[in-house]
Amino acid sequence: MTVLHETPPAAPSGTPPAALSGTPSGTPSGGPPGADTAPRWTPVCAYTDLLPERGVCALVGRHQIALFQTFDGELFAIGNHDPFSGAQVLSRGIVGTRGGSPVVISPMHRQAFSLATGACLDDPAVAVPTYPVRLADGAVEVSAP
Amino acid sequence: MRSSDRLPAGAGTRLVVVGHGPAAARLTEALTAGGFAGRVTVLGEEPRAAYDRVALTSYLSGRTAEDLTYPVPEGVALRLGRPVVGIDREARTVTTADGHAEPYDTLVLATGSSPFVPPVTGRDLPGCFTYRTIDDLDAIRAACAGARAGVVVGGGLLGLEAADALRGLGLTTHVVEMAGRLMPRQVDEGGGAVLRRHIEALGLAVHTGTGVREVVAGPDGRVAGLVTSDGETIEAQVVVFSAGVRPRDELARRAGLAVGERGGVVVDDGMRTSDPAVYAVGECALHDGVVYGLAGPCLTMAEVAADRVLGGEAVFTRADTSTRLKLLGVEVAQFGAAEGALDVTFMDPVGGVYQKLLVSDDARTLLGGVCVGDAAPYDTLRPFVGRDLPAAPGELLFTGGPADLDVPDDAQVCSCNNVTAGRVRAAIAGEGLTDVAGIKSCTRAGTTCGSCVPALRKILAGAGVEVSTALCEHFTHSRAELFDIVRVRGITTFSRLIAEHGTGRGCDVCKPAVASILASLGGGHILDGEQAALQDTNDHFLANIQRNGTYSVVPRVPGGEITPDRLIVIGEVARDFGLYTKITGGQRIDLLGARVEQLPLIWRRLVDAGFESGHAYGKALRTVKSCVGSTWCRYGVQDSAALAVALELRYRGLRSPHKIKSAVSGCARECAEARSKDFGIIATEKGWNLYVGGNGGFSPRHADLFAADLDTGGLVRVVDRFLMFYIRTADRLQRTSAWLEQQGLDHVRRVVLEDSLGICADLDAQMERHVASYTDEWRAVLDDPDKLRRFVSFVNAPQTPDPSIAFETERDQIKPVLIPLEATR
Numbered sequence: 001m002t003v004l005h006e007t008p009p010a011a012p013s014g015t016p017p018a019a020l021s022g023t024p025s026g027t028p029s030g031g032p033p034g035a036d037t038a039p040r041w042t043p044v045c046a047y048t049d050l051l052p053e054r055g056v057c058a059l060v061g062r063h064q065i066a067l068f069q070t071f072d073g074e075l076f077a078i079g080n081h082d083p084f085s086g087a088q089v090l091s092r093g094i095v096g097t098r099g100g101s102p103v104v105i106s107p108m109h110r111q112a113f114s115l116a117t118g119a120c121l122d123d124p125a126v127a128v129p130t131y132p133v134r135l136a137d138g139a140v141e142v143s144a145p
Numbered sequence: 146m147r148s149s150d151r152l153p154a155g156a157g158t159r160l161v162v163v164g165h166g167p168a169a170a171r172l173t174e175a176l177t178a179g180g181f182a183g184r185v186t187v188l189g190e191e192p193r194a195a196y197d198r199v200a201l202t203s204y205l206s207g208r209t210a211e212d213l214t215y216p217v218p219e220g221v222a223l224r225l226g227r228p229v230v231g232i233d234r235e236a237r238t239v240t241t242a243d244g245h246a247e248p249y250d251t252l253v254l255a256t257g258s259s260p261f262v263p264p265v266t267g268r269d270l271p272g273c274f275t276y277r278t279i280d281d282l283d284a285i286r287a288a289c290a291g292a293r294a295g296v297v298v299g300g301g302l303l304g305l306e307a308a309d310a311l312r313g314l315g316l317t318t319h320v321v322e323m324a325g326r327l328m329p330r331q332v333d334e335g336g337g338a339v340l341r342r343h344i345e346a347l348g349l350a351v352h353t354g355t356g357v358r359e360v361v362a363g364p365d366g367r368v369a370g371l372v373t374s375d376g377e378t379i380e381a382q383v384v385v386f387s388a389g390v391r392p393r394d395e396l397a398r399r400a401g402l403a404v405g406e407r408g409g410v411v412v413d414d415g416m417r418t419s420d421p422a423v424y425a426v427g428e429c430a431l432h433d434g435v436v437y438g439l440a441g442p443c444l445t446m447a448e449v450a451a452d453r454v455l456g457g458e459a460v461f462t463r464a465d466t467s468t469r470l471k472l473l474g475v476e477v478a479q480f481g482a483a484e485g486a487l488d489v490t491f492m493d494p495v496g497g498v499y500q501k502l503l504v505s506d507d508a509r510t511l512l513g514g515v516c517v518g519d520a521a522p523y524d525t526l527r528p529f530v531g532r533d534l535p536a537a538p539g540e541l542l543f544t545g546g547p548a549d550l551d552v553p554d555d556a557q558v559c560s561c562n563n564v565t566a567g568r569v570r571a572a573i574a575g576e577g578l579t580d581v582a583g584i585k586s587c588t589r590a591g592t593t594c595g596s597c598v599p600a601l602r603k604i605l606a607g608a609g610v611e612v613s614t615a616l617c618e619h620f621t622h623s624r625a626e627l628f629d630i631v632r633v634r635g636i637t638t639f640s641r642l643i644a645e646h647g648t649g650r651g652c653d654v655c656k657p658a659v660a661s662i663l664a665s666l667g668g669g670h671i672l673d674g675e676q677a678a679l680q681d682t683n684d685h686f687l688a689n690i691q692r693n694g695t696y697s698v699v700p701r702v703p704g705g706e707i708t709p710d711r712l713i714v715i716g717e718v719a720r721d722f723g724l725y726t727k728i729t730g731g732q733r734i735d736l737l738g739a740r741v742e743q744l745p746l747i748w749r750r751l752v753d754a755g756f757e758s759g760h761a762y763g764k765a766l767r768t769v770k771s772c773v774g775s776t777w778c779r780y781g782v783q784d785s786a787a788l789a790v791a792l793e794l795r796y797r798g799l800r801s802p803h804k805i806k807s808a809v810s811g812c813a814r815e816c817a818e819a820r821s822k823d824f825g826i827i828a829t830e831k832g833w834n835l836y837v838g839g840n841g842g843f844s845p846r847h848a849d850l851f852a853a854d855l856d857t858g859g860l861v862r863v864v865d866r867f868l869m870f871y872i873r874t875a876d877r878l879q880r881t882s883a884w885l886e887q888q889g890l891d892h893v894r895r896v897v898l899e900d901s902l903g904i905c906a907d908l909d910a911q912m913e914r915h916v917a918s919y920t921d922e923w924r925a926v927l928d929d930p931d932k933l934r935r936f937v938s939f940v941n942a943p944q945t946p947d948p949s950i951a952f953e954t955e956r957d958q959i960k961p962v963l964i965p966l967e968a969t970r
Contacts, residue, residue, distance in 0.1 A: 092685065
């Protein structure tokens with residue numbers, strides 16, 4: 001799931017509500033524990049640390065999270081673990097589009113994963129987790145369970 | 146032909162083949178393919194299995210006997226070095242020279258022919274040879290080593306091949322031909338004159354209208370010269386007789402089989418001799434008064450005989466003896482009849498082109514043709530022999546005729562394998578073929594002499610086969626088209642290219658391809674600006690990703706030459722960072738198991754010691770292997786190590802459609818394995834031979850000789866152009882081997898050596914820009930804090946190593962502990 005920094009998206013059903021960038025609506029990481037549905041946000045880097053269409057990996061707790069900024073500035077976060085090779089490498093894949101939707105392509109065996117849903121587009125039985133991500137005061141924050 | 150309900154045919158039959166040449170090889174292959182259930186025994190005279198005699202001369206330019214040898218089908222008992230000396234037709238046995246009697250139910254004679262050597266004094270002197278077998282060629286090569294001049298007796302097709310061979314072996318070469326012109330069987334007087342000018346321009350001396358009076362010996366008892374029948378003495382240490390062949394019918398003759406007055410075992414349309422249990426095929430057979438010396442008819446005979454043995458009813462009919470070949474760089478072709486009511490001739494003495502069409506008296510029906518210098522009409526018009534011309538004859542010769550000539554379905558396109566245009570079209574449609582390689586494997590067309598390949602290409606195009614050249618869903622262009630767009634329009638960013646010429650935001654196919662194009666055209670550091678996001682992970686981290694997400698480090702070791710001090714540095718770095726160390730096939734050292742954040746630390750040490758990136762991670766020049774060459778090796782004739790170092794430094798960092806590998810060998814022993822490389826160089830006494838298009842990998846391919854005896858400057862210029870032309874025109878991830886097959890060796894030669902496209906100056910300039918602008922990618926990264934910051938496992942914990950990476954020890958080195966797969970399903 002994603003959080004836009006410019007226009008509010010419709011929240012996909014069954015997922016935590018999305019938030020606008022710069023208008024943090026969740027509880028920052030380390031803050032008082034909130035309700036079960038409120039994500040705990042962890043700042044991981046500055047927005048300017050990200051290159052468009054080039055991923056980075058953030059370590060949040062024991063989660064390795066691949067973070068991407070697409071060409072139009074949108075942020076996405078999915079698991080870094082490549083289910084086909086077992087290696088933590090999805091953040092190092094090439095970012096592009098397939099049929100108009102943003103994807104990252106595994107640098108190992110070249111399967112495409114949707115940045116929006118985590119679904120593997122080359123094997124419908126496989127998906128990687130997605131994480132809420134937002135921009136807060138120029139910082140990129142992600143929420144891991 | 147045979148109906149399949151008779152299978153299995155021949156059960157219990159003992160079939161014996163006498164002789165193992167191309168016709169015998171095709172016979173056994175056809176029998177096996179037809180499901181022959183009997184026992185096949187082949188008794189060969191030569192110590193080696195059948196090989197391709199059409200390509201014999203290529204043995205001297207580097208192809209090995211193994212390259213030329215036909216595969217022997219499983220189940221065929223092949224006994225080599227066992228000449229047959231007698232046939233007992235009553236007992237149905239053949240006797241070999243060692244006294245063994247082999248029983249047969251069916252016998253096939255495939256004894257071939259022997260070269261005719263005119264009965265002149267001195268014809269048996271040491272230094273006299275014939276030109277038929279690999280052994281002949283070995284002996285000629287050995288004799289040429291100490292010789293200055295050679296004479297070929299016979300100026301026909303094979304004689305000119307032999308002359309080409311002598312010239313290639315460094316001899317001043319003469320050709321003596323009894324008839325008034327060269328290749329009298331294939332060309333007429335006008336064509337012969339043009340051909341002679343071509344041959345003489347190459348430095349060969351041509352003596353026509355004269356024969357041999359005697360071969361004279363020197364004081365050492367070896368050949369010293371040849372006296373022609375008009376009294377001229379030609380100094381020569383080597384004489385090659387190539388004055389025609391005679392069918393080897395002596396076995397048949399002794400066994401009482403019918404033979405022709407002028408030789409040849411008489412056969413009927415089913416290749417049966419006068420004894421129904423005995424067949425004859427190939428050059429020893431006499432069919433309808435004709436003995437054939439061309440591969441095509443001989444192979445057809447083998448197929449007819451095989452079909453008959455299998456119970457079929459195939460017939461052999463008077464064969465097409467059309468010829469198209471390239472001798473000493475000159476195209477020569479003849480097709481159809483040698484005479485017609487009318488002829489239309491095109492003659493360009495300056496360009497050395499002679500083309501003649503023979504037509505019926507109403508000028509509508511094509512009867513035949515002769516071409517010298519440019520055989521294009523052969524490709525387009527041969528299938529029209531005996532049919533209405535597709536356009537006026539003059540138009541056909543001057544303009545090449547309409548571009549979309551439609552070859553009729555029943556016209557033969559491949560005469561070697563008797564394949565019609567209709568059969569090719571059916572295969573294209575039925576099997577969904579998209580290239581010539583597919584047609585070859587499906588129909589055999591084009592597999593013997595290859596002269597019909599241009600015609601196959603036309604049929605392919607005419608069949609409307611559209612092979613999508615679109616790079617991916619984002620670009621409808623091929624890589625070569627994108628290269629031209631980027632080059633001509635001066636585009637420097639992917640974003641502009643895809644906005645103006647593509648759709649979407651790219652993928653793992655087009656992004657690295659465009660990154661490579663930008664880099665080939667001098668786009669600066671591959672991690673500058675937007676380019677960084679185009680690179681795959683290897684180029685992005687300037688290292689090769691391994692299965693556990695670590696990377697390997699390969700410093701450049703030009704030519705494989707390394708000082709002890711640098712070797713120690715590599716050892717120390719590997720030890721200090723705990724890397725697995727292995728010597729590569731490219732004569733350098735691979736250090737494996739480095740985490741992303743270790744890469745800059747490792748490279749700091751290497752760069753400080755004078756190393757630079759080896760580009761093992763890039764689609765770029767990898768290595769130029771070498772042997773030690775003449776400096777150390779007692780066999781070496783040139784300094785291969787120095788050339789390898791110079792070439793590796795010249796082309797280092799050159800981004801290309803795929804990786805490029807090279808090697809330089811200091812002598813013909815070829816210890817550097819140059820012929821398995823994209824461009825390989827082998828030293829000769831006079832300079833360097835350049836081979837191109839070699840490959841290991843999935844589809845191994847021996848490199849083709851591209852240019853011979855180049856000096857170092859000339860070699861570099863040719864390699865510059867070859868590489869740049871490849872970079873401009875190849876598909877993405879297309880190695881030079883596949884690219885060369887697609888472009889055609891002759892075409893690439895013309896572009897690179899003769900500048901047929903007028904682009905060589907441009908290619909040269911492009912390579913000069915590359916050489917002048919080269920910088921070490923790793924040093925540039927170490928000097929740039931912005932780029933260095935990317936070398937971390939975690940953006941929010943730059944010092945933290947990836948906890949998922951672990952190693953264990955095996956044979957005293959690290960190996961990855963593999964993470965169990967837990968695909969989220």
